Structures are given as structure tokens and as C-alpha cells.
Amino acid sequence: MTETRPPKTPQPDPAERGEVTIESVTHHGMGRTADGTLVPRVLPGEVVRLEADGPKVVTPAPERVAPPCRHFKACGGCAMQHASDGFVADWKAGIVATALKAQGIEGEIASVETSPSDSRRRAKLAGRRTKKGAIVGFHARASDTVIEVPGCRLLRPGLVALIPALERITALAASRKGEVGLTVTDSEAGPELHVETDKDLTEALRIELPEVAREAGLSRLVWADEIVAELAPPAQAMGRARVVPPPGAFLQATREGEAALLARVRAAVGNAARVVDLFAGCGTFALPLSETAEVHAVEGEASMLAALDRGWRGTPGLKRVTTEARDLFRRPLLTDELSRFDAAVIDPPRAGAQAQVAELSRAQIPVIAMVSCHPASFARDAKSLIESGYSMEPITVVDQFRWSPHVELATRFTLR
Template sequence: MTLDATLTLTIARLGARGDGIADTPAGPVYVPYALPGETVRVSLPAPDPSTGRAARSSMGRADARAALIAVEHAAPDRRAPECVLFTRCGGCVTQHMSEATYGAWKRDSVVTALARAGIDTPVEPLVDAHGTGRRRVTFHGRRRQDADGVDDAVGFMAARSHDLVPVAHCPVLDPALARAPAVALDLARLLLPKGKPLDIQITATTSGLDIDVRGHGPAGEVERRVLTGAAERLDLARLSIHGDLVVERRPPGIAMGRGLVTPPAGGFLQATALGEETLARLVTEACDSAPGRIKRAADLFAGCGPFALRLAERAEVHAVESAAAALAALDRAFRATPGLRRITTEARDLFRRPLLPLELNRYDAVVFDPPRAGAEAQAREIAKSQVPLVVAVSCDAGTFARDAKILTDGGYAAARITPVDQFRHSPHVEMVGVFVRTGKARRR
């Protein structure tokens, strides 16, 4: 098989990123937008002229990713995409899949990661948490110049490319973000003349659009006046540059349980409102079903409080997070919300200074929801502790499986693992794992 050939292949299975995989004598070939059972015509990239071998991927492996030319025999579960930009825009990779195929593929990604880590625990069915759509979006703003002149555009990047695909409408966004592309373009036209590419993050809140612009650099006084006028004209709740507040016309609120949080500009939020509610429900249900009443809980990597504020309806909570601004937002929401049990906060880098067993043993339950890198250091300390109940939330199946293995090796049993889908049409999946101490931590 030559790497610069046009080939006809049969797709055997789906890969972790949603690509169809065809097995060939030269190894697997990955075909975006293809489904198992399909016969497809593809082209493969030419070999690296310096070596005569296949181009190398970013992971150092031979790049056997093909470009789909045509589907010659379609699978029965292929469906028409809902967006005219599908296959051009890099945001969605699965709009061609039926719901059944999509749900099984996404759940299987969790099952596979756990199996590789040596964890044999039943995985619950995938929970759909897309809801009304994503409440936050980041548009890229670019100034493009050609023979016809200058064109300012906002949109998403093409798959595995730096090419901008202009976007006027995105079907996976919450309706509250319907005007977000036009607003982003308006702001881009004000800022792009400085010549720097922009990332414009827009969040739908209870009081309107909250926008944080990245890539521009600090705004001068003239730019601040211009942007303040734009925020008034566009009726924005808040506008900031690199997290630095330009103007706040109304506090941008995010409901979290009984609380109303004003998150820091550009701060982390779950992708969808239903996604946050679903993850929090699974966390609180695990605590409510614990053999003994949960009186004190620790919420690690707490952010601005999506779990802490809900857990405080039933127990005292100690929230630990490295971002002081997020903790300040949580504390303000706690103090403004009647009927909650006490929430204390601690600014601490849990990667460098995880809570130790002596600290952890004060709690009846520990919840942790780390970034994609996982919580390896903290999981090792939890495994040495005697905390009766641990609830692990994750957005990465690989690091979740690694941390789960640490807990099970330390004497915890996985009682339940639930995959949650709030990133529709993407390979990303959330997980909530409930772990119960059944024995003593093993000495190493």
C-alpha cells in the first residue's frame, strides 16, 4: 500500500476520537466521519519527503489518518448532520452517527479506559446532559487580508487546522447564545486592528452575556472607553480583557443549587446547565445514600462551588481550590444564600500540596473534580486515608481510570460509575465514580 494512494477501505470499528478505523496490511487507517460497516473511498497523505516514510503525528506515531472522499456503501445508522458546517468546522465530529451508535461509542470509551487500568466495574448507561445546549462558547477572531481587501471574521477552527471557519449560527449552543456570533464579530472589529488574533469567550448568564477577550493584551484608556460604549450598545452584562474587568453593567449570575454565583471573568464552568445539575445530582445522591449521615464533606478542586453549594444543603463543606477568585465567588454566594450549612474555603494547590490522610480523616465524604490532568497526587493521599466515601468527577477517561485504580488498590471499591454527556458531538465525556472504603490501604 502506498501512502499517497486513493484507496477503498472497509471500516471495522470506531476510534477514541470518533474516527472510523480500517485495518490494512500496513496497519490501522483512521477515517474521520466514517462508520463501522461502511465502504469508503479515501486519500492518504504523501510520505515525508525527507524520510520516505509516513508523516509523524503529534504523538510521534506514523500518521495513518485519511481524508474521506466518498462513502460508497453507507451504514444503516448513518444520519444526516444537523449543521451545514459539519466536516468543515472542527467543533463536532459525530453528527453523522445515530443516537444509539453515538451513545454506545461514548460509554465504551469509559469501559475501555477502565479495562486498560485493570478495573472490572459495571458502567452505567450514558446520561444525556446536553439540555438546551452549551452555555459557554469561545470564538476565534482573525483579520484576513487578500487581494479583495481586509476581512474580519469570527468562528471555529477547522479540524486539525489553523484555518478559521466563520460561524453565524451553532446548533449545539444554548438559545441564550443565539446572538453570540454577531456580538463576537462586533467586538472583533473593534480590537482586531491591533493585529493580534483573539479568543472571545462568551457565557450565557441570568443577567445577559458575560464576555472575556483573550489575546489582545492589556487595554488602554481609549480602548476601554470604546469597549464600555460597545458593552452598552450590545447590552452586555460584563466585559473583560484577560480577566481584567472593563465594565460590569449587571452581575453575571449562574444558579448553583439555591445559590447565585457571579463567577470570576473567564473562570471555569461546566459546559451546560443540565451537565452541571446532573453531575451535582450524582454527587449529592451518592452522599445521601451513604450508610451513615454525612455531616462534614470536603470538596476538592471546588471551583466556584457547583458541588459545595448543593452539598451545603445537607452537610458542612470545606471547599479547596487553587484559584482564590473562584473561592471568593463561592464565599459570596454562600453568605447571600439562606438555609445552607457552613462552607469554609481554602486556597491550596492540590497538585503540589494534596490534603494528607490526617486532614482527610476529618470528613465523612470527599468529592474531587480535577482538571483533565486528573488528581493523581491527591488520589494517593485519599487511598491512604480512612474516608468512608469518595466521589470522583472527571472529564478525562484515561486520568479517571488511573485515579480510580489508585483508590481501588488502596482499599476502596467502585460502587458505581456513571458516564455523563454534556459535550454533544464531541469525544469528551464526563464521569462520576462512587467509591466506598472496604479495607485498609495497602502499604507500599
């Protein structure tokens, strides 16, 4: 007797079930489907169902992990907590490689140095008043909604512990419908807080805010552009020197990331006797380098150079450091000014340093250590140096902004 089997039930095509396959991840951390649809919190190769409340993963990728922070789905502070550390490192290295290829450069990535979780010493939070008091946290993705982040895995624990005090200050600083910016920075003397608000600093606030700062253990409290309380100088270590940056001054996001960049810069400069540090800030590189070389530090913000100079003068045993306040975008150091240096360090803002790099190319300084926080502008400037006779050494990618699309890097250029 022949066995009769029931006919197979046709299975609907995945597309008919509203499922899509993720083809790649963009440099912003968004998954991309074959038709260009962008999907958050997914990985290449995953099959996902697009639903009103967000993507549902049907077939996960091997690189998918459980997000370490319970706020990941709602908070916009991180983009890649659902991916393994190895995947994120490769993704960030790929962002740099893609930027270089767009300029026709085949660069080598030597390593990716990733700062640990709970290590950010500086971050900008948002604060809003509520009917019951105030809320402090990060914005939701592509939104002005503020998400509370107790237990945040980005910030140093001491900064997370400040949130109750930040809520109290938000209630004082924010209008009923407005928002305040709260930049917190860890320092050797305790956290510093810079409040960005349009609210006037009244006499009542001048009396209350120092008490709030004292109770919260703040080293310094800045309201808009005015220091309203400084219980102790918020010093930062820069090599052997101790520097008190002015309010709002640039600072590397993690100590570990700063150390990785500094190690690469030190190795690049080597035994150079005279070094020019362009976009020097408060002395992140200039002061450690002055332990073995004379340094000329150039920076557009005079207040940061003043902090650098005080740090140098207060540290015995350093070689000579000179400073020059100068807008390097409008007035780059020229060839004849650069010719007296054995090496240059350049760490420009995100826009890069096209005009200054052109002068470096003409000056033919033997060694250039370049640090960048924007792979695309770095690749443009690197192309200019390579076309002028320089060779680019392998690149170190430094990930200070863990789980975010932000990428930093450092490398060395030498004359061929």
C-alpha cells in the first residue's frame, strides 16, 4: 500500500512576513537593508521584523550580545551595545579604512585601543524640570526626550552618583519648558559641573549654588560663563604637570584613551629635540613631551594656553615650553616658522587642518604625529601629506566613546 502524505503547506516568503535581512552597518551604527532602509540596534546578516515599536530580531547574528546597560533600548547615548567587543572594534577600524579608501589610500590598522566601560570622565547630560522636580539623563535616539540613566555604563561611577545633585540644580536652572546642559568632568579634586542655561544668576542663586556644590562634593561649579563656586582647583594630570583647565576647555574623554594617544605621539616624536604642538589645547601632548624636548604650543584659545603655561611653570624639571595664541585655520604657521622644528604634533578639531597641513607639507618637517577625531577629514589631510612626499605608518584607532559611532586615531608620517 502506497503511503499518502498530506501536501506541504507553502511557507510565505520572509518579505511577506514583514521580515528583512540586514546587509551592513553604516558608520552611524544603523543597519542597512538591500533597499536602503535604516534599522537601529541590528547587525549584518540578521533577519528582523520591522514593527511599530522597533525591530524584532528573528535570526540573530553570532556577534549579538546582551546589552550591558538596561537603558540601551531607550537611551540615545549608545548605538552598539548589542554587538560584541570584537565586532565593534572591527567596525570602527572599518570606518577609518573606508575613509582612507575614499581618498585612494590603502592604510594599515595596527590596533584598536578601546576604553573600558564606566570610564568616561567627561559627558554632557540634559536636564528638564518636571511637575515633581527634575529629570537628568541623555536624549533618546533622534529625540529631545530626556531618558534617566541611573547605573549608566559609560560614565565613571562618581559622575553617575552626581545625578541627584544635578536634578536639584536643574530645578534651579531650567525654565518650566526649557532644557539645561550639564557638562560633568571628573578631576583630581572631585567633579566639575558646567551648567548651560539662559536663566539669570540671581543673588539668591549665588547664595544657594555654592552650598549645593559643597554638599555634592563638586570641585568647581560654573553657571553659563561664570564660576560661582570653586572649592578646590579641578586639576588634570598631563604628564608630570598638573593643569587646571578653564571652564569648557577640551579634554580627552577617558584617561585610558588619552594614555593610548599619548603613547602613540611619544613613539612618533621619538628623540626630537624641538617639537611644535599645533592645536595644543591645555597641554595634553605638549607638557608630557616637554619632559624630553623643547615644545612650542600653538592654540587658538588664550585661556587654555594660560592654563598650560601655569602647569609648566609649576612643574620642575621640564624643558622649555613656549606658547602662542593663534587661529590656525585663518593663520597657520608658515613654512619658515616651521623649519626650526624636528617634529610636529597636530590634533585638530573635527574639521581637520587643511591650511596648516599644506604648510607642513611645504616645510618638510621630518616627522609629523597626527591625531584625529574625524576619519574623513584625517584622510583628506593624510592624502595631502602623502602627495607631498610623506609615508604614513600603521594607524592606531582609539575608541574613547565606547559603543558610539565616534572614532579617534593616531599615526606617524615620515619623509620618504
